[in-house]
Amino acid sequence: MASLTKTLPASWYCSSPLYQLERRAVFMKAWYLLGPVTRFQNVGEEVDYEIAQIRLTVRRNSKEARDIKVYASDQSTEMRSHLTETGLLFATISAHAPSFDEFFPDLKPLLATVDFTRLPYRRSIKYEGNFNWKTMVDGYQECLHCQYTHPSFSVYYPPTFYTVYNHKNFSQHVADPNKRDDGLFLYFFPNCTLNVYGGGMSSFRVCPTEKPGVTRMEFDYYHMESGDKFEEYFKFVRQVAIEDFELCEKAQENLEKGIYTEGILNPVKETGVVFYQQRVLDLVCSQHEKEKCLNSSHMASGNKYVARPRLVEPAAS
Template identity: 25%
Template sequence: MTLVDMTPQFAPSALTWTLPAKAYSSEDTFAQERAKIFTKNWMLFSWSEKIPNPGDYVRGTVAGYSVFALRGDDGVVRAFHNVCRHRGAELVGGASGHCGKLIVCPYHSWGFDRAGLLKRARDFGGDHSFDPVEWGLYPVDCAEWRGLVFLRIERGGESLREWLGAIDTMAADYPLEQQHYFMSKDRDVDVDWKTYGDNYLECYHCQTMHPGLCASMDINQYKIDVHYDEKFFHLHAPARDGGLTRGLYFYRFPVLMLNLYDWGSSIATVEPLGPGRIRHINWYFFTDVSPEKAEANRQSAEWSAQIVSEDIDIILGVQRNLNAGVYQRGPVSPKYEHGVLGFQNMVRDALADPAPAARQVAAE
């Protein structure tokens, strides 16, 4: 059952309320989110074309852990914590690169193969021997989906396709595999990941904040379908005459955003850096990345990035007020903000909020 299927009546005396303001700036809350949300879910990490050949790697951070994904000799992408088993040095540096047949630690030259197995403990001394599996690199779950690379810190559980659920089927006829990376726009922002999610999952603000979006789509028919059990949101509105072609828009809890078109895609995620801090990561892919299309593609990407900028401009102020302690909580609109409520209830459930009475449900 989805949240939007449940339609209780609301009276002014029975308002539904947001998460408390302190949840958006609390170190303790963020520590729980890291352990119970960010390590347990699949997180968007890279794209397949960035590591096409055996030995190619990309390095980054997931849930605060330094990790890297590496294409093996068998063509499979695997991921590991960026930690040498000897004395804890970081094994690879830079955002991306290529390693030889061995990943060689820059500290004491221990070497690991592309499958993560220990192959040498250089000049260790004594009669010690190290089992190559037992002393291999610490693995991280890794899977590719249609040209995108996802990681999960806590191993086991749902496969990536199971985690994506109906998104996998609904997006099946969009040509992601034929789309190629064009540009990215990443920015570090002083807002909490939940502040960003709250904003993304309602269009109550669209007519006030997004003139370009309103010119492209019929915002009066904008809908957000909350698929609570599968933890994703389907956002949709018909295009106006002269607007964009058909599109498919998803937000998969906690931080995956997929905006898919026949001719390109805007793929975004949020890397939580701490309470009240995120890195917003947005990649733009197009089917045609020829020089002749470069300017049109750039304009399309900048149009999309402008909408994000408009959102960030307002929610920076929201976050400052959440931090200040005057504002404590606010009412949730049953007409426009059922997506916000669904998102916040997913947070509550993931953190095992002991106050189930707060888990009210709004109608669309």
Template identity: 30%
Template sequence: MQRTLSSALYRDPVVYGRERDAVFGAGWQFLGHENEAATPGDYLSAEVAGRSIVAVRGKDAVLRGFHNVCRHRAGPLVTDRSGQCGGELTCKYHGWRYALDGRLRSAVGFGATEGFDPREFGLFPVRLETWRGFVFANLDGAAGPLAELVAPLDGLFEDRGVAVGSATLRRSHELACNWKAYVENYLEGYHIDAVHPALAAEVETARYQVRMNGAVAVHEVPTVGGVNDGLWAWLWPNLAFNVYRHGMMMVEHMQPVGHDRTRLDYLYFYDPESADMDAVLAASDTLTHEDKVICEAVQRNLDAGVYDWGVLSPRHETAVGWFQSRVAEALS
């Protein structure tokens, strides 16, 4: 019998601070897709482990990552999720300008200063790697190759013929719960019959299975109708690839924004000529709302201090136990 993690790990800001470095700063975190920054000057930004990151396409077509921090007095370079900056990144505070490769181009109005060498004040770099067009960042620079982490997904995508559609749509949802409470909910189908009646009518929950391979957990269940394809793949520590029918996929980033808050960033890829987006979005919104209600209720009970630990089903919650073991190892 495997015990759950202690409830203290879901409500303690100190634990969350440790997770920011040990889990999110030390691994690969999703930023977006290359098609969001396709031409020179295009950029996309995201928060990773409490740090603001910007990825910008250079004039040489290379996508580079930087901390979204001016070297002068820490002003931001960009404030939008994505956009076009032209031929340089310009600080929003005092107007210092940087080339797209991170070099300081102009300390505007700074004047001649003894000991100030602009070559020493380039942007702080961030390591980027891509897989199938998806862009990831590693803050500490010490993570293994991204290709090794996502290798189990390659075979899965090939076997199922998963392709990234040409059109994209972004949506976000805020949840009042610790990120782990939501991830654990995602990693089991045990709750489907009780929480998701519409989904339960579309899938054969009795044949639901979750398989772990490396850093990947794959959910598979036969479908009997509806828009769901019955394939959900999750990548440590907080990213999921949800496959729908009609040639559509949704990338789900489970982003912690505090010890008791989580933001779900959804990036939909679809073929506008074949995807029934209205049906997909309706199903997605329903599932998200149902998960939000139950996860927030669980968080309130975790915060109350009555419950410390529970037990995990060896049949239905193996992926939850696997995830919790990885969290405990990262924090040890």
């Protein structure tokens, strides 16, 4: 019998040194969904972002549809960005990330199924929650909790046949494998989502703060309709978000109290969690080894080197 995959240890959800290692290993090497072109309609208007303590500014520089640039917050440096053919803007936060096509080699066919330039921007909200960024991603990447936690969502998308298809650095969620064109639900590693259904689109970013137990949630909403039609959609998707928020805060409490330490992931129903947690584990362990080797090299050469906080070796998954 094949060995079952363990979860990341609870300590990974509560450790400040571990988050700093995640920041270098994971966040500095990723691409992030910032939004469709409809989020940046007005020439000269600036939209600000902050991901893993790196601040960005997005600005449309002219009426040309694709003349949208991403800058460091001081406006002195243009950051690498990628605007897809169907109108979605992605960006990096450091020079350590690979090219967009290397990070998402098989994403374009899925994004080609939706014309994101036709979805008007309606509203954004943000707020902090008392949970680690991975606590929220854990919830998004599986639907075992959906029938209990999201009764209204489960009416439209029953979890009976819910399936997650994992690709390099992203996952596609499908409520019914026989109806793969019924909505588009995507998770972009490490912390962004995209949900297109019901005439609208929502996306959120799970933004870690310097405190491992506090995360900022940022939501953007788009819809073909305004007025009452949009408000009805907004009420529905906000209900789902609030249900997830409450569940994550309770889960984080248990992680910090030591009630839960480590467990086994369902090999059929939690493949999305296995996929992203393994990715975090691999990147963090690799970064940790590189920094240990660098530290040893500096010590051997007699150079002064301030070692980073020592971490407990990650448990094998």
